[in-house]
Amino acid sequence: MTMIPAQLEAYREVAPRGTLELLARLAERLRGRRFVHVNSSRYGGGSPEILNRLVPMLQALGIDSAWEVIVGDPEFYAAIRALELAAAGREQHISASMLRSYEETAAANAATLPLDADLVMVHDLAPLPLVRHRRDRGRWVWRCHTDLSQALRRVWHLLRRDVGRYDATVFSLPKFAQRVPVPALIIHPSVDPLSEKNRDLSRAEIQQGLDRLGIPRDKPILLQVAPYTASADHPGVIQAYRLAKKYVDCRLVLAGGGAADNPEGSAILAEVRQAAAGDADIHPLVLPPDAAREINVLQRAAAIVLHKPIKDDFGLGVAEAMWKGKPVIGSFAGGIPVQVIFEVTGYTVNSVEGAAFRIRQLLDSADLMARLGGAAREYVRRNFLITRHLGDYLALLANLTG
Amino acid sequence: MVDPAHFPNLQALREELVSVIDDHLRGLQVVPSAVLGEPFEFIQSRIVEIPTGIEVRTLEEFRDALLDVDVSAVYFHLVEARMRLGRGQNDFAAWLEHGLGLPALAAKVRAVDPYAGSLERARTRLIQFCDDALTAGT
Numbered sequence: 146m147t148m149i150p151a152q153l154e155a156y157r158e159v160a161p162r163g164t165l166e167l168l169a170r171l172a173e174r175l176r177g178r179r180f181v182h183v184n185s186s187r188y189g190g191g192s193p194e195i196l197n198r199l200v201p202m203l204q205a206l207g208i209d210s211a212w213e214v215i216v217g218d219p220e221f222y223a224a225i226r227a228l229e230l231a232a233a234g235r236e237q238h239i240s241a242s243m244l245r246s247y248e249e250t251a252a253a254n255a256a257t258l259p260l261d262a263d264l265v266m267v268h269d270l271a272p273l274p275l276v277r278h279r280r281d282r283g284r285w286v287w288r289c290h291t292d293l294s295q296a297l298r299r300v301w302h303l304l305r306r307d308v309g310r311y312d313a314t315v316f317s318l319p320k321f322a323q324r325v326p327v328p329a330l331i332i333h334p335s336v337d338p339l340s341e342k343n344r345d346l347s348r349a350e351i352q353q354g355l356d357r358l359g360i361p362r363d364k365p366i367l368l369q370v371a372p373y374t375a376s377a378d379h380p381g382v383i384q385a386y387r388l389a390k391k392y393v394d395c396r397l398v399l400a401g402g403g404a405a406d407n408p409e410g411s412a413i414l415a416e417v418r419q420a421a422a423g424d425a426d427i428h429p430l431v432l433p434p435d436a437a438r439e440i441n442v443l444q445r446a447a448a449i450v451l452h453k454p455i456k457d458d459f460g461l462g463v464a465e466a467m468w469k470g471k472p473v474i475g476s477f478a479g480g481i482p483v484q485v486i487f488e489v490t491g492y493t494v495n496s497v498e499g500a501a502f503r504i505r506q507l508l509d510s511a512d513l514m515a516r517l518g519g520a521a522r523e524y525v526r527r528n529f530l531i532t533r534h535l536g537d538y539l540a541l542l543a544n545l546t547g
Numbered sequence: 548m549v550d551p552a553h554f555p556n557l558q559a560l561r562e563e564l565v566s567v568i569d570d571h572l573r574g575l576q577v578v579p580s581a582v583l584g585e586p587f588e589f590i591q592s593r594i595v596e597i598p599t600g601i602e603v604r605t606l607e608e609f610r611d612a613l614l615d616v617d618v619s620a621v622y623f624h625l626v627e628a629r630m631r632l633g634r635g636q637n638d639f640a641a642w643l644e645h646g647l648g649l650p651a652l653a654a655k656v657r658a659v660d661p662y663a664g665s666l667e668r669a670r671t672r673l674i675q676f677c678d679d680a681l682t683a684g685t
Contacts, residue, residue: 158592174597
């Protein structure tokens with residue numbers, strides 16, 4: 146009989162059957178191996194959100210796991226911000242002193258961090274140059290959580306040298322990868338069904354949450370959760386809502402952050418508010434970065450979740466909504482088409498008119514909404530839960546460390 | 548239609564696919580290109596085999612284990628086994644026939660088409676066959 150740690154036993158009700166036993170058996174083979182993750186923050190979305198949950202699970206399974214964070218001065222963080230934007234394809238000025246700070250910070254951290262392990266997984270750009278200081282023991286993997294396909298040529302040229310020093314890279318989607326001289330592996334990100342953002346909520350909790358946010362529940366709610374950026378296409382979502390509302394009465398809730406600390410966000414939010422003026426059924430909400438419960442409430446209260454950015458990374462908000470049994474109408478950006486299977490778990494659309502048509506179609510048929518929502522939840526159960534992610538990381542450890 | 552189940556190994560399947568595409572290309576004046584659409588991404592895969600620790604000796608135990616194992620075990624024994632062993636049948640059918648001496652049940656299991664639906668659907672069908680056999684007192 147395979148022993149399952151209590152921390153994982155909590156997932157038995159939500160993970161596909163047999164999953165926990167498989168994870169425990171695989172971990173048994175790998176017991177005693179050391180697996181270290183390195184990133185640049187313990188807080189926020191992306192790698193911190195997933196490492197906060199995955200590292201304790203790896204430890205519970207008997208894998209000697211640790212999570213280290215590199216630290217630097219303000220110039221280092223400015224350099225990282227510029228490099229991230231350039232890697233996303235936006236023109237940036239990156240000075241020689243910024244690059245020096247980037248490299249020197251890696252060297253200083255490499256000297257102090259305990260990186261002696263069977264497998265070191267380095268997440269995203271900030272700690273990338275740590276690999277220059279790797280010792281002979283162990284394998285090194287670079288885990289890139291973002292879309293690198295549009296990276297500016299000069300910046301990619303700089304990064305590529307470090308990427309080539311790793312034993313392998315891991316991308317979330319094949320189309321996010323650049324040509325690299327080492328194996329590129331594909332691991333989709335995941336949602337944690339027991340986290341505050343995704344755990345089950347009672348009707349009372351949902352109602353209280355909506356009351357706090359000032360959202361009435363008198364008509365079907367359309368929801369988009371996305372930061373206030375130009376690429377999130379808020380105007381397109383509002384237009385789709387308006388076209389659909391001619392036929393079916395509904396509310397539109399736009400929930401996002403990113404407006405407080407950058408001028409672009411503030412400008413987009415102002416535009417959204419202006420577009421919403423005079424329509425009491427449009428609710429632009431500004432949420433803080435730690436609004437996990439609020440997002441959970443909104444996704445559970447929504448009839449349909451919209452996610453139609455022009456450009457996106459994996460777009461895991463789609464899987465979060467699907468896990469709550471909601472049909473999603475999404476664009477073809479980033480990882481959305483991997484999650485939204487047309488007419489099975491939702492609809493992918495190319496236009497505002499297409500989105501409006503699918504809103505009408507869904508709101509007109511409770512059966513269709515229930516069928517797509519149910520299939521969406523099952524699809525996430527099989528493909529996008531943290532238990533699958535954990536299995537992928539264990540398989541990676543097994544594969545790379547022999 | 549190219550049916551992967553009809554090929555003894557992956558090399559034969561690969562040759563058939565190349566031949567079908569080659570034949571199609573020969574009839575074209577202009578070779579189409581996915582300029583506007585998404586390119587096809589070739590992905591290589593590697594299987595990590597993990598013994599589940601579950602051993603069964605009777606049809607009843609087999610049925611119960613089938614119900615509980617991760618669906619990847621169904622894939623491994625039902626789909627991957629055909630190509631891995633090159634014997635034209637899956638692990639389940641082989642064991643039912645040679646291990647338990649149940650050729651009729653083995654034939655039904657051999658005929659399950661894993662490409663016709665999801666792996667979960669294939670699992671459900673296998674369990675149904677086992678239940679039928681157990682009810683009939685096999």
